[in-house]
Amino acid sequence: MCGVMSAYADDNIAVAVGDSHTLFLKHDGTVWSTGYNGNGQLGDGSLWKRSSPVKVTGLNNVVSIAASGQHSLFLKSDGTVWVSGLNNNGQLGIGTLENKNIAVQVPNLSSVVELAASGDSSAFLKSDGTVWITGKICGQFGMNRCGTPLILLNPTQITNAPVGVTSISLATTYGHYLKNDGTVWAAGEGSNGQLGDGSGVFSANPVQVKNVSNIIKISGGFFLQKDGSVWATGNNTYGQLGDGTTVSRNEPIKITTISDVKEISARSAHSLFLKNDGTVWAAGFNGYGQLGDGTTVNKSVPVAVIGAKNALTLASMSYQSFYVRGDGVVYGMGYNAFGKLGIGYESSYEVTPTAALKGASIDTCNDTYLHLLPCGPVVNAILQKTYLGGYPTTREHIAITYKVFNKSLRQIPPATLYRSTYLNEVNALVATCQANTPCPVLAQPGEYYIIGEYLNPYGSASYRMKSVTSGSDWFNQATLLFVSHYDTPSNLLWTH
Template sequence: MRPRLMLLVVGFLMLTQLLPLRANASEAGSSLEAERSKSGVTMVAGGRGHGLALKQDGTVWAWGLNNYGQLGEYGQSYDRYTPIQVQRLSSVIAIAAGNEHSLALESDGTVWAWGNNSNGQIGDGSGRPGLGHSAPIQIKNFSSVVAIDSGANYNLALKSNGTVWAWGDNSFGQLGDGTTNERHIPVQIQGLDSIVAISTGTEHSMALKTDGTVWAWGNNASGQLGDGSTTHRYAPVQVQGIHSAVSIATGGSHSLALKSDGTVWAWGNNSYGQLGDGNTAEQHAPVQVQGLASVTAMAAGVRGGHTLAVRSDGTVWAWGNNASGQLGDGSQINRSSPVQATHLDAVSAIASGTSHSYAVKSDGTVRSWGLNNYGQLGDGSKTSRFSPVPIAAFNPVPYAETLLYRFDGTILDFDQHYMLWKRTGDTMLWLYNRADKSQVMVYDSYGSEDKVSQAMLSDDGVIYTLVYNGVPVSYYWKQGKVLHRWEGQTQYGTNEYPDGTVVYTLYGTTYLYSTREGKLLYSFSGSGKLEYREVVFSGPGEEQYPYGAWYRVDGGALYGIRI
């Protein structure tokens, strides 16, 4: 499925000569930058098999596994390989993803949840299998929230008064209320105040106090609570030796703290090297991650056993489990000390799913890598990636492709470099060079009845068809010469449309309809046709990536319809 459509129909120029549309540079530049700002991503979150993104305009987008409706598409449970917008949300400031459920925090301090509710993680008071929600619902009587996080099947929320609240699965005391009782509505964690940050793992939790100390509770089988023991704790206990923490992160069964000096400390399960201390020995108290300084952010894979960190220079470093390429170093080799993820710089935010990872760049674009069996990388495929790839839906399209050309004839074909058009009356066929604005004549009937019926660009030339006494004859033309001639060919192939997109005409009106989105995307009346083309773009330091777009060809005019 291609990126979502944003219709941008360019105006019409009534000219008899070839003329590209030119806009006021300063006005166009400012409006385009404003549009980029609104569409940029600020935050990402990873679940077991799905991903979430928060845009600057307050909307939430989701992709990947959707078996419990965790993508927030009402009444649907289809997996999505590219992002779709979550319904009912428009002013979100934070997001979180659990195993098969999702959370959003709105600017008014309310919390919204959707997806699996088998352990009460939606917070609606039911908590029975089969009563999940495929679209967000508000958690009632719960407000003044400033931060959220989701564990495997439970959640934490931090209120503006520094208290922490929890709900969902409580098998190991991860809700911190002194019991192992499942909670279907939020309950306050006792003995915690002055909290500034929270973090959830598979079955254990952490909180950071204003004094820089870290507190933990829940499953402690691998020492992930950092209190020097392997005893499960049903209420918060203090992590040993951490007094100047500024950030925390919780993985499946390991934990991390970022100190004010930019160093990272880790403890708990280390079977994949996820503690980053150069070995695979379990640690029940914090140890320093080797060779890593100037860190500004961290993320840990729930269940997957890998860890990510962003340094002040915008580079991403990773260590631990790499079976699915979730470290992003181009390999599948586990790492017990940090390695740099490839092709990543200027990163402002990161997130980890079970065996996949995300990074947000400072320009609001998103990269993903790792396991992709449910489409959780959002790149339109189910192919796992060992190095970061762009999620095209969040990558700004070069605005040069918002275009209009008009000829005194009809445009037949076009690509990034050329346009093929025939003059009114079908007597002449012209090839126009978009780069230098020059053109050459491919065919002229010279007064004969042999008019052009079809024409298209080939890889390195032009193929066109003339009709002699009702018999089509086709020609292959290149650099001013006809190199081949054959009879009978009238079709040159078809374009593959984006998944779920249908074009049809009824009573003189042409419609572009998305079966995936269930809505009409574009329509026009009268003559003309819609063409879908895929071109390849690249930017400074970026790998090339394909981008698909629809165009309307009508009466010699070419309209760009933004996708």
């Protein structure tokens, strides 16, 4: 085999955003995740947070994703739904309140064509047009107006849903239906005008949204018309409706400040618009830079996201925004606690779009020590810094020379190193070597190892080697690099 392809190849087609984690769907049907993982929402079998994407374990043939709160939903091409993460209110729909850190199938649910998630609830649209919901029910689609929440442990059909539903949009206290005739219907809490029927009150039964027709996409209280115009209703405290005011609306108004739109994404207090020319625009709350215009100033008129072009799709959550570029690269902006932007480090926020990380290539063909690795570009995962026993107090870079069997491959400039805050040490082998001398070859025939080296001021080096599977699949395995610093233990981690 001459060369391998990175699992980080830029082939993303969709993004889904939870409160503190993010999912990336790739062309090959795999899903990758980043951010907080305390309840297993990343689906990688661990509870470790990540600041660069890791592969969701055991999933393939995924065609759609959704996320909210601290749980994740995955729709496979066969119409089955798989879930991971927090399940304290039955939002996974698996009949229990047990969290899952590896995706499991939702039982007795099939023929699903669309997913939706909000707070601690999940909803599913089936191919027959029926709508089902599970989790904490507090007014969504008109069920159980908030007071004492109704907890559903299994998907339950919404029996009064309209006929002919082709798409759904779910919020924490209400929901919208798009019908095959281009009309939109809503049920649930309407005190902020979010139902769009002009009443401003709760409705247990679906009511038709006023003023809109020929709608092709819905997101929260935003409606995209076939002609590229956008209509919006509901809360406008931060200017998220994009109409140049902060006046909330009980029924949709046309957003005259933007046109020629082909995709919308609206969650909480800001909104995103993708135009047919591939540019991305944003309006509303911008306290964490989620509008991507380089500021933290709220905007009541859509502003262009800096550098965004050739975009294909959008995703957003309360304080984050994402778009997928035509070449499959994902860009994120906004709140970056827990590393949920997937850019390799944690930060308060990012006010301009930053690309989610991918692997860096090194050439193995001319290295005599690489007799166990295939010739060609070896694509590694993302370097992350962490500390034993706690979180880092600084964000300084560390200069590292990477070697395989002590043969130098590439000096990585300090400015290219990325930071993280969690240790993940799995099945490592240890070798201690003197500087500039060959490290013992511990690999057995058919096994592959990647070795990391830190040369401390006293001239010695410590290595931590992670065994991975042989053959063409070796580069898909997580590789750990342990570094013993001369005065303070620290760790470096390859992950993907």
